[in-house]
Amino acid sequence: AQTVTQSQPEMSVQEAETVTLSCTYDTSESDYYLFWYKQPPSRQMILVIRQEAYKQQNATENRFSVNFQKAAKSFSLKISDSQLGDAAMYFCAYRNTGNQFYFGTGTSLTVIP
Amino acid sequence: GAVVSQHPSRVICKSGTSVKIECRSLDFQATTMFWYRQFPKKSLMLMATSNEGSKATYEQGVEKDKFLINHASLTLSTLTVTSAHPEDSSFYICSASEWEGDFYGYTFGSGTRLTVV
Numbered sequence: 722a723q724t725v726t727q728s729q730p731e732m733s734v735q736e737a738e739t740v741t742l743s744c745t746y747d748t749s750e751s752d753y754y755l756f757w758y759k760q761p762p763s764r765q766m767i768l769v770i771r772q773e774a775y776k777q778q779n780a781t782e783n784r785f786s787v788n789f790q791k792a793a794k795s796f797s798l799k800i801s802d803s804q805l806g807d808a809a810m811y812f813c814a815y816r817n818t819g820n821q822f823y824f825g826t827g828t829s830l831t832v833i834p
Numbered sequence: 835g836a837v838v839s840q841h842p843s844r845v846i847c848k849s850g851t852s853v854k855i856e857c858r859s860l861d862f863q864a865t866t867m868f869w870y871r872q873f874p875k876k877s878l879m880l881m882a883t884s885n886e887g888s889k890a891t892y893e894q895g896v897e898k899d900k901f902l903i904n905h906a907s908l909t910l911s912t913l914t915v916t917s918a919h920p921e922d923s924s925f926y927i928c929s930a931s932e933w934e935g936d937f938y939g940y941t942f943g944s945g946t947r948l949t950v951v
Contacts, residue, residue: 758942764925766878766942773937812877820866820931820938824878 723748725815727825734803735833741788742798742828744813754816755789755796760827761809769811772796800830808832836862838930840943847918847950855913855946857928863908864930866938869901872925872945884911918950 724747734740746755757769772780772789780787784801800807813825837860847853857867866885870878882898884890884905892898900922902914911930915922928943 764872764927764945766927766929768940816940819883821880821883822868822870822878822929822940823880824870826877827875829875 867911
């Protein structure tokens with residue numbers, strides 16, 4: 722199975738500031754997808770952003786953007802203009818060609834008012 | 835958008851009994867459903883992948899006889915924890931995939947908190 726590593730168990734950011742969450746993964750496949758999911762206290766997994774490995778352009782969704790470095794197998798998430806509602810657990814995930822997901826251990830994000 | 839309903843949200847059962855968790859795709863047909871287990875403050879661990887009408891594929895280390903998965907229709911998958919023990923207490927989450935024209939979208943259920951006493 723592929724491995725996904727999130728080296729930051731906890732992060733905090735001041736409201737309206739920018740924060741970057743790190744993620745690295747290990748794979749021998751060339752075709753795959755990467756995701757960032759948000760899990761608030763309700764435990765519902767919410768898709769934040771996705772990136773197709775074959776695309777060189779970094780994905781962007783409003784205040785959320787990624788820095789995808791395929792050669793380095795790195796996939797970081799940048800949250801701009803952080804809001805209180807962004808506070809949650811963030812999981813980086815890898816999806817292989819068999820459509821199976823593998824998740825990192827998560828980063829707990831605190832937003833300070 | 836796509837909705838996946840997972841039921842029950844919470845269940846408490848006695849040790850030795852079995853409990854069934856349902857995962858339904860409400861407004862789409864899910865060719866594949868996945869079952870995950872999440873320990874407190876931990877990541878989601880993929881347990882098994884199920885395709886409609888065929889046997890589930892279990893991840894290494896997951897006991898297929900303890901965690902029975904049935905995917906009888908394109909909208910329903912069930913996970914039955916058989917002869918549950920306290921160590922099976924956990925948060926279980928399902929997800930369902932749907933072809934969106936150029937991509938398989940994934941929608942997660944809201945999870946089931948299982949407590950075995």
